[in-house]
Amino acid sequence: MPVLKADNVAAVLRKGASARLADPLPARFAVGQTVHALNINPPTHTRIPRYVRGRRGVVHSDHGVFTFADAHARGETVPERLYSVRFSSEELWGPQGSPGGSVYVDLFESYLASAT
Amino acid sequence: MNELPMSHHKHNDPLPETVLRVKALESLLVEKGLVDPAALDALIDTYETKVGPRNGARVVARAWADPAYRERLLSDASAAIAELGFSGRQGEDMVVLENTPQVHNMVVCTLCSCYPWPVLGLPPVWYKSAPYRARAVAEPRAVLEEFGCSLPEDVEVRVWDSTAEVRYLVLPMRPRGTDALNQAQLAELVTRDSMIGTALPRSP
Amino acid sequence: MNGAHDLGGMHGFGAISPEPDEPVFHADWERRAFAITLAMGAYGRWNLDMSRYARERMEPAEYLRTSYYEHWIHGLQLLLIEQGLLSAAEIEARMQRIAAETDAGAES
Numbered sequence: 001m002p003v004l005k006a007d008n009v010a011a012v013l014r015k016g017a018s019a020r021l022a023d024p025l026p027a028r029f030a031v032g033q034t035v036h037a038l039n040i041n042p043p044t045h046t047r048i049p050r051y052v053r054g055r056r057g058v059v060h061s062d063h064g065v066f067t068f069a070d071a072h073a074r075g076e077t078v079p080e081r082l083y084s085v086r087f088s089s090e091e092l093w094g095p096q097g098s099p100g101g102s103v104y105v106d107l108f109e110s111y112l113a114s115a116t
Numbered sequence: 117m118n119e120l121p122m123s124h125h126k127h128n129d130p131l132p133e134t135v136l137r138v139k140a141l142e143s144l145l146v147e148k149g150l151v152d153p154a155a156l157d158a159l160i161d162t163y164e165t166k167v168g169p170r171n172g173a174r175v176v177a178r179a180w181a182d183p184a185y186r187e188r189l190l191s192d193a194s195a196a197i198a199e200l201g202f203s204g205r206q207g208e209d210m211v212v213l214e215n216t217p218q219v220h221n222m223v224v225c226t227l228c229s230c231y232p233w234p235v236l237g238l239p240p241v242w243y244k245s246a247p248y249r250a251r252a253v254a255e256p257r258a259v260l261e262e263f264g265c266s267l268p269e270d271v272e273v274r275v276w277d278s279t280a281e282v283r284y285l286v287l288p289m290r291p292r293g294t295d296a297l298n299q300a301q302l303a304e305l306v307t308r309d310s311m312i313g314t315a316l317p318r319s320p
Numbered sequence: 321m322n323g324a325h326d327l328g329g330m331h332g333f334g335a336i337s338p339e340p341d342e343p344v345f346h347a348d349w350e351r352r353a354f355a356i357t358l359a360m361g362a363y364g365r366w367n368l369d370m371s372r373y374a375r376e377r378m379e380p381a382e383y384l385r386t387s388y389y390e391h392w393i394h395g396l397q398l399l400l401i402e403q404g405l406l407s408a409a410e411i412e413a414r415m416q417r418i419a420a421e422t423d424a425g426a427e428s
Contacts, residue, residue, distance in 0.1 A: 001362065001363055001366030002363075003149060003150060003151065003155075003359075003363060004151070004155045004359045004362040004363065005151055005152050005154070005155055006152060006154035006155045006157070006158045006372055008155075009155055009158040009159055009162065010158070010162070010226070012362055013162060013204050013205045014203060014204040014205075014209065015204055015205075016203065016204035016205040016206070016208040016210055017205070017208065017367075017368070018207070018208035018281070019208070019209070019281035019368075020209055020281075023271075032207060041322055042321065043321050043322075044373065045369055045370075045372060045373035045376065046321065047227060047280055047323065048279070049226050049277065049326055049328045050322060050326050050328070051225055051254075051328040051329040051330075053227075053252065061325075061373075063209070063211075063282055064282070066209075066280060066281055067278065067281075069281075069369045069372075070365055072368075072369040072370070073367075073372065074271060075366075075367070075369050075370035076288050077369065079164045082280050082281075083281075084276075084280070085203055085409040086305075088297075091331070092253070092254075093329070096255075098255070098273070099259060100217070100273075101256060101257075101272070101273045101274075101275070102272075102273075102274055102275070103253050103274075103275045103276075103277060103278045104274060104275070104276045104277065104280050106277070106278065106279045106282055107279065107280075107281035108280070128367075132327060133415070134349065134390050134393060135347075135349045135387075136394055136415045136418055136419055137351045137358070137397065137411070137415060138352050138353045139415075139418050140392070140411055140414035140415040140418055141396065141397065141400070141406070141411065142352050142356050142416070143357075143409060143414060144406055144411065144414055145360065145400075145406075148405075148406075150359075150360065150363060150405065151356055151359040151360065151363075152359070155355075155359055156355035156356060156359060157354070159354070159355040159358050159359065160345075160351045160354065161396060163344060164345065164351075164355070167346075191353050194322045221358070222384075226326065226327050227325055227327075227328075227372075228372055228375070229388060236408075237344065238344055238354075240334050240338065240352070241339060241342065241387075241388070242337065242338045242339070243382035243416075244388040245333075245336075246327055246330070246333040246384060247333040247334055247335060247336045247337075248336050249327040249328065250327040250328065250329065250330040250331070250333050251333070251336070252328075253329060254328070254329045255330045259336065262335060262336050263338070264394075275378055277328065281329060282394050309338075313375055
């Protein structure tokens with residue numbers, strides 16, 4: 001890409017760079033399905049926070065297909081479905097969790113497995 | 117270089133070396149023709165004077181005043197926000213979370229500092245700092261109390277961790293006693309923190 | 321990676337302490353760090369996830385000791401060197417030159 005010039009700043013910012021991709025990948029998980037976040041520890045870039053690894057959650061929504069962050073950090077564009085997954089506070093924090101509270105985390109499909 | 121000894125802000129005291137490093141990088145990148153100094157000024161000016169939480173306040177005020185807009189905002193936030201002219205970098209794929217008498221939403225990015233720039237501008241230091249990122253997901257009610265936001269026991273607190281490229285904006289509840297206000301007056305009640313979910317909007 | 325950036329649930333950081341009427345930038349070096357990072361992002365030699373990974377590779381104790389735009393500058397420098405756009409030696413040399421010029425200016 002060319003050097004960013006002052007005249008182009010407004011247009012470049014307004015356009016942004018969506019990570020959404022048009023690839024029509026099937027969804028492995030359905031909204032409402034119970035899943036668990038895998039216990040994985042890649043030594044490279046990943047967007048699965050430690051506090052959800054190995055925890056059970058419920059698929060809250062399906063955001064569609066995005067570029068998979070872990071691969072993108074290696075310069076590769078790999079389409080993958082992205083979900084919002086709801087974890088109860090008690091599932092995440094045990095007795096220190098807050099009853100009735102929950103945390104919604106955006107997780108790529110390959111971070112998840114069916115919990116059934 | 118006289119900002120070195122004069123910078124006393126708690127979270128922002130840089131290593132003196134950092135200030136020197138920034139100057140060195142800028143000078144080398146300009147010299148090699150990789151950055152245009154006028155573009156740097158335009159980038160700074162954009163986020164210092166043009167893009168900020170007043171944008172988001174206009175979105176919220178419109179949603180409070182216009183039920184059809186609220187519907188569009190909740191079903192396709194990116195498109196509804198773009199109707200008001202706000203779009204682009206760090207707001208490409210937006211989701212709006214509606215607060216109700218039963219549900220209070222609060223947004224964090226535990227892994228970095230993801231934040232919806234087109235509607236809120238650049239994030240405040242506390243949003244990017246370790247205490248908020250560490251605590252928001254684990255003890256949101258204690259965090260809310262620190263912000264002076266005390267919610268009834270029966271309100272469900274939902275915390276949204278922006279771990280991917282979706283950016284979240286909270287649609288706070290419209291304060292009571294605002295029936296006579298127009299959208300510009302309503303927007304004055306909408307604070308930045310009420311759109312992150314760490315506070316409630318002002319009362320008229 | 322299991323770095324210091326992955327903060328959710330950690331204890332011991334204390335109060336959040338929001339700053340009233342906080343400015344967008346707290347010092348001029350922050351403005352410059354922000355702008356050169358965005359300008360080089362637009363140049364297209366790396367993407368946002370590569371930038372995040374570069375910031376995450378900051379040594380954990382240093383990550384926790386430093387501020388947001390210091391993370392950015394660490395990441396930017398790493399990417400510039402990895403992509404062969406600048407060398408560590410020329411960055412060091414330029415820092416020394418600017419420091420020397422600043423000292424000379426202060427003494428005169």
